[in-house]
Amino acid sequence: MTSQAHAPRTPRADAPSAAGVLDGFQPSFEDLGTPLREVTFVVVDLETTGTRAAESGITEIGAVKVRGGEVLGEFQSLVNPGREVPAFVARLTGITTAMVATAPPVSLVLPSFLEWARGAVLVAHNAPFDVGFLKAAAADLGYEWPGFAVVDTVPLARRVVTRDEVPNHKLSTLATFFRARVTPEHRALADARATVDVLHGLLDRLGATGVTHLEDLAGAADPVPPDVRKKRHLADGLPEAPGVYLFRGPGDEVLYVGTSTNIRKRVRSYFTAAEKRRRITEMVRIAHAVTPVVCATPLEAAVRELRLIAQHEPRYNRRSKHPERQTWVRLTDEAYPRLSVVRDVRAGTPHIGPFSSRRSAQEAVEALHDALPLRQCTLRLAAVSRSPGSPCALAGMGRCSAPCTAVGGPDTAYADVARSAALALTDDPSPVVSALAARVARLAAEERFEEAGLVTRRLRSYVQGAGRAQRLAPLAACSELVAARPTAAGGWELVVVRHARLAGTAVTRPGEDPLPVVDALRATAEVVEPPVAPAPACHPEEAALVIDWLEQPGVRLVHASQPWSVPVRSALAHADLAGVSGEVRAQITSMAPC
Structure with a gap:
């Protein structure tokens, strides 16, 4: 022994x-x-x-x-x-x-x-x-x-x-x-x-x-195609730093854009069995070069990735390629306003969004129609009509205030409905949430779970669209916001945001006075033209990245040209659809048909 x-x-x-x-x-x-x-x-x-x-x-x-x-x-x-x-x-x-x-x-x-x-x-x-x-x-x-x-x-x-x-x-x-x-x-x-x-x-x-x-x-135990493994030399010489990488193919076409905290390590993984996506393996087969873009911070890298995807529209990226396809819901500017799904934001009218698809935007419209008797016709009605129109079927069902029947002057009752709709879009969604939550509960009690699920989906689309607009609007209207976050090394990560767009970023060394860097950063930051709020002056996903960064613990506001806030009774408070009881939601989920 x-x-x-x-x-x-x-x-x-x-x-x-x-x-x-x-x-x-x-x-x-x-x-x-x-x-x-x-x-x-x-x-x-x-x-x-x-x-x-x-x-x-x-x-x-x-x-x-x-x-x-x-x-x-x-x-x-x-x-x-x-x-x-x-x-x-x-x-x-x-x-x-x-x-x-x-x-x-x-x-x-x-x-x-x-x-x-x-x-x-x-x-x-x-x-x-x-x-x-x-x-x-x-x-x-x-x-x-x-x-x-x-x-x-x-x-x-x-x-x-x-x-x-x-x-x-x-x-x-x-x-x-x-x-x-x-x-x-x-x-x-x-x-x-x-x-x-x-x-x-x-x-x-x-x-x-x-x-x-x-x-x-x-990846040795999980065979990688030889033609893919041979491409591993594309990672040679890439920096081990945070940033963006662009796979390039024939004719220098940008095939794919990605981001990582370590460019070389991430690119190298594409040539191992760790990469399971069939489309990406196809991309690697035709790639002949990788271009790195080193960034000062992970936030800058994430923003640059979005911008490069929108710029080049790489065929192997699935997301963020078409910001112009984002949709909004607008309350039209006319004598008798109605809701419309639109591609752009106009000044002077309430909007919610953006929505990732026209379908979700239409669901939000239907949620508002379920709660408020807004007109749904597309006719342009005169403020003062000499003869009454013919009310539609929705008016007979009590789902439209029928302003088309008003004669001799504006329909004041419809004006109240339009004001309620504007408030539901820009300020307090509680009336809409309460009305639809009550309807969901009633449908569930009657075991009409498929209909209850449909109303719940509409309500969720509305709340999410209103919440996005209320998050975006204050920052989109702010001409300049400067914020700082301490780094693990003891310095500061600084950002300049203009109309929700990342206009500049820098990192200070430990012990370095950050204020001179802030002044230099503000002087050299990108000039950004003001958009029409709540639309930001950038891709909506970029604005969301910036807002998420600003809301992180430890971030300090150094300067803000306008107040940055959201309504007290904002849609964000209803994000979990608390108005729809957990028991009802469970019944809808378990019993509604697929």
Whole structure:
């Protein structure tokens, strides 16, 4: 019963840190970018009293540390599992209860192993088993798992060693196939030594397929088409900084625009199995270059992405390409106003929106019609009529005030309806929400769930459109707003917003006085022409990004040319449709037809 640990050589300064794990143990290998010859691997094997970590204990840990084909050290120790070793396990491994009776417990062995392996990439044959036991033991002892990257040689072997070459992918079979110097014998150190030779044999084969870096191993077990993997050189030389990247195709066409906090790492992931989107794989096949645009802050990167998508309309981007297709709901400016779905915003009339589709805008219109007796006809009615018109069917149903029947002067009753509609659009949506919530409850009580679901959808579209307009309008009307947010490094992230458009941004160094930077930023920021509120002077999604940033904790307003506020009784207060009871919503969801 011996316990030995050969001290490893001092790790190199450029040895990879543990940052990613296959098979669901830890984050992905995207965080690593180290050539395989520079990676320190710790090949580990365990012997245990059973197959389930919750019910079994570790009896032996064996590991070999290698880098660049050279063995740096070995670790081996019997472990007292705190229970008897089953007879069938003793026959399989040769480790008996008597052998481990005086061995150190896992509480002494595991900390030594974790410290010895720190900073390396763990390798095991059927890694979920071995790493699962190690993680369970660490959790039982109250140790934080170091977050090792893990390579499993089983799926790698299935990728590069065919069934024509071997009958199975067991360790003993692969050790024979790769002519390992040690024969696996169900003892931890011997099996770890055999796995080292198997690993090197697998890496030799993978190298011929373009797997040369640690992050390549993340996709090595899930084959990537060779023509896609060969494009990985497009990530070479890209900056490891936040910003935007543009994939370019024939004729320098912009195929796709994306954003990331680390451009090089994100672009490199497109050439691995981490990328599952069929359209994007198609895009990568025809791309021949990637153009980076480094940005000072993530907000600037997100805004630049939107602007570049709108500018180039890349065929592989699905969103934000056509801001002009955003729709609004307007209360028309005429003697007897009505609701209209429009593409643009005009001064002097109330609007809500923008809506992502004409259908959702029409649903908001129908919600307002359900609550208010606005006219729905498209006729242009004179303020003063000499003869009465013919009321429509809606008037007979009490759903229209029928201003067409007024004679000899303006219909004052309809003027009250129009004022209520204007208030519902710009100020307080409560009357509309209350009216429709009552209708939903009544329909649900009558078990007319399909109709109740329809009214609820209309109400939701109206509330969302009104909420967007009430968020946008104050910022769209503000000619200049300057805000600051502290950075993790101790400086300040500064933004200048003009009519909801990001006009300038900068980051100050720790300890630097931000006010001179603010003055310079205001002097050099983009000149923005005022829009017609609530429409912003930019893509509505850009305005939403800016507002989300401004509403983050810690943001401080440095300067605002106009007040920035929303109505006290705004539509945002009804965003969760609290007026529709939770019980009714649950009934609608569970019983309404699909």
